[in-house]
Amino acid sequence: MQPIYLTFDDGPDPSFTPRVLDVLAEVGMHATFFVIGKQAQRYPELIRRAVAEGHEIGNHSYSHRHPWLVSERTARAEVRHGAQVLSDLLGRQPRFFRPPHGRMRPCMTDEAQRWGARTVLWDVSAIDWGPLGRAERIEKRLGAIRPQDIVLMHDGKNKHNRPEELLRVLPRLLQHLQQRAMRSQALA
Numbered sequence: 001m002q003p004i005y006l007t008f009d010d011g012p013d014p015s016f017t018p019r020v021l022d023v024l025a026e027v028g029m030h031a032t033f034f035v036i037g038k039q040a041q042r043y044p045e046l047i048r049r050a051v052a053e054g055h056e057i058g059n060h061s062y063s064h065r066h067p068w069l070v071s072e073r074t075a076r077a078e079v080r081h082g083a084q085v086l087s088d089l090l091g092r093q094p095r096f097f098r099p100p101h102g103r104m105r106p107c108m109t110d111e112a113q114r115w116g117a118r119t120v121l122w123d124v125s126a127i128d129w130g131p132l133g134r135a136e137r138i139e140k141r142l143g144a145i146r147p148q149d150i151v152l153m154h155d156g157k158n159k160h161n162r163p164e165e166l167l168r169v170l171p172r173l174l175q176h177l178q179q180r181a182m183r184s185q186a187l188a
């Protein structure tokens with residue numbers, strides 16, 4: 001089996017995260033959840049469940065503000081505060097950071113590194129949001145996954161994400177990966 005790395009951003013979400021966890025558990029695959037700090041504070045039991053089931057939790061900032069539209073001070077605080085929330089829940093610092101919207105900003109990468117986290121983007125995006133985020137289109141895009149790819153998907157709605165569309169194709173995607181001898185693992 002060749003590894004790939006499914007990642008789910010913008011949760012935890014009380015209606016979608018448990019369903020994603022159920023689908024992963026059914027095939028025994030693992031993923032990384034890049035969570036929004038204030039969502040994690042609201043739904044700590046979802047973080048605990050994901051960890052207990054062998055998934056990795058990454059920092060996706062405290063409140064998902066756009067990295068390019070805030071001061072450096074705020075940008076750094078977003079990383080630090082997100083890491084703090086997660087270290088309280090995990091009992092250790094998160095190992096991975098992904099900036100909101102995938103918008104890189106050196107001060108955020110630097111701040112993440114200060115707290116021991118590596119900044120991670122992705123290779124393939126499901127584009128599971130907005131008008132392009134329909135189940136059939138998502139499934140077609142995910143057909144392009146190759147071994148070692150990091151795949152961007154969303155289990156939280158935030159504003160425009162469509163986890164309900166993703167969930168329509170996720171079980172089939174995981175079966176398809178198995179048939180192609182690929183298996184999702186948590187980032188390590």
Ligand SMILES: [Zn+2]
Binds near residue numbers: 009
């Ligand atoms: Zn996000």
